[in-house]
Amino acid sequence: MSHLYVTYRLEATPGEAAALAEAILLEQTVETPRRVAERDAFVRDHLMGRIDAISPAEDGTRVTLALPMLTASADASQFINVLFGNTTLQPGVTLEDFDVPPSARALFRGPRFGVKGLRERLGVPARPLTATALKPVGLGVDALAALCRTFAEGGIDLIKDDHYLADHTFCPFEARVRACQDVVDEVAARTGHQAVYAPNLSGPPDQVFRQADLAQEAGAGAVMAAPMLLGFPTFHTLTHTRLDVPVVAHPTFAGGPRIHPETILGKLFRLYGADAVIFPNYGGRFHFSREQCARLASALRDAWGSYRSTFPVPAGGMKVERAGEMISFFGPDTVLLIGGSLLEAGDAMLERTRALVASVEHAASEF
């Protein structure tokens, strides 16, 4: 029998924790009193899981449960349900970590490209990648394509839609994708640098799948999507059945203290197929700590079963001047996403972009 191992931190003393651990175990499996569930031999023997470990933690107690993969792997939505569904409704319980057995591979393929595959597609074997966003929402197709052109000429590797870009009357999805892809192709033909443009997929499932088809048909080298906006199951279908290009995952709506960032933005996004994950970097306008960022990068890249590594994409108030520091901290297998800092340059945007690209090449050469 195979299990999903899940670690929660309880705001409780070790003395209180045993009873709470039993309560969470039942909640995440049978959701009936134990004696009711145990009436049935199959339920009792296969679906009740067990408490694996209880240990003191800073500010509470750490509990690891072994939950049945039989229910957790029923489908891409039940996995989240068994992992941390009802227990999100309990105060004082944080999902810290989880791990899956090899049998999870039947449901979860993880990243199709990951670090290695994205490097091959971009033709960048060693140094960190650079990325930026087309914004703000409200600009029309021509204006966004012009920005895209400047960034491509500046040498940026990955140019993505802002996550607020959807199918708007003032900026229709298809027109935007074709215009931006044309731009990166034209710059490639002219300069030899092939930037990858990644449109944002947004909306209900049928629209997202249609956009994925359109984007790929137009030649986009990647796409972006937000797992918590689309829903994990839709993101799973996207990555597992609808895409031949890499996907960059956006963390919008994935925040909150109940799930450690390295677990939701790290492991879950990676498991569900993200080839790269954008997250708020320390020292930017968000408040992740250096330690959280390091753990997140590890969760994305460290060897994990047979799952490929996912690119961390630190972002959020990043400055061109910090590129060297970022590379020292995160290492070369990183995508540096810089938005406002480039846009602020106005007419000097091309120059600022080239400066960023140059500084990344320079810093990388020091490895």
Place this chain on the structure above:
Amino acid sequence: MSHLYVTYRLEATPGEAAALAEAILLEQTVETPRRVAERDAFVRDHLMGRIDAISPAEDGTRVTLALPMLTASADASQFINVLFGNTTLQPGVTLEDFDVPPSARALFRGPRFGVKGLRERLGVPARPLTATALKPVGLGVDALAALCRTFAEGGIDLIKDDHYLADHTFCPFEARVRACQDVVDEVAARTGHQAVYAPNLSGPPDQVFRQADLAQEAGAGAVMAAPMLLGFPTFHTLTHTRLDVPVVAHPTFAGGPRIHPETILGKLFRLYGADAVIFPNYGGRFHFSREQCARLASALRDAWGSYRSTFPVPAGGMKVERAGEMISFFGPDTVLLIGGSLLEAGDAMLERTRALVASVEHAASEF
């Protein structure tokens, strides 16, 4: 121009709050520095929103922003993104409340049945409804159908799948739905009481829509689904285009302190089309307070634009003996969901069920 009004509570003093409010405003609209966004007249005039109010709150400061419906209503996923997407990644910000203008109706129809429609379908014009769950997961089709029969014979109005029930080899979706629907129809023919059976829709979008079709084709009188597992956009497609029967929404994965329950389980679930919403009742095994439950019931039922009322479904460790207290607290437009307390009765389950149903009729007659 129409706006989405959103109220956040900031863990900040009023002195700090003005700057934070501006930061959140930009984050939830243009996500660039203000001067970058304002370069474009259309963006400046239509997409930047404004700060509507700042006032002291218990433990912090309350901020209301007016955000543009132009972006918020682009699609069913962008609504969540604009409402509380990136800002979930900030510590110390809680989404308290929101309101939509009449133009939101173009995207959001709200509940198709709601309190009034569900009462008509069940033929229960005034008293509270009773509900229970088929569980635990692991039982085969025959065992769940037998439970279903007992509950139907006992007079329960709404018999739903447990939320862990999916399409399992040990309990396939289609076989379960047909068996349980046959059972409620057979009991109806025999006793005159037509219970409604609601299967749980689970999985990726194509599977969920297929299950919805199957369930309706089999004659199920309602379905259940978890918006946070499926993703809000999938739930929107389900309620707005794929169902001719009511949907009961399950709160799994919707917990956490960053969004007030009355806002996510209340308003958002109602807006996206839930006809009934299950939530953890006070005094059960979860820890919502009486006040939170009252606010949640209000958010679900109070007059709101042109949206129908949604049935609150207090649940979670409910006891048969508490039925009278529940009806006094929540009033008659409530569905009392009782699970373990009935299952625990074992061989006396039919009797306990009848006692519940009788106590609800009795308590209701006191209105």
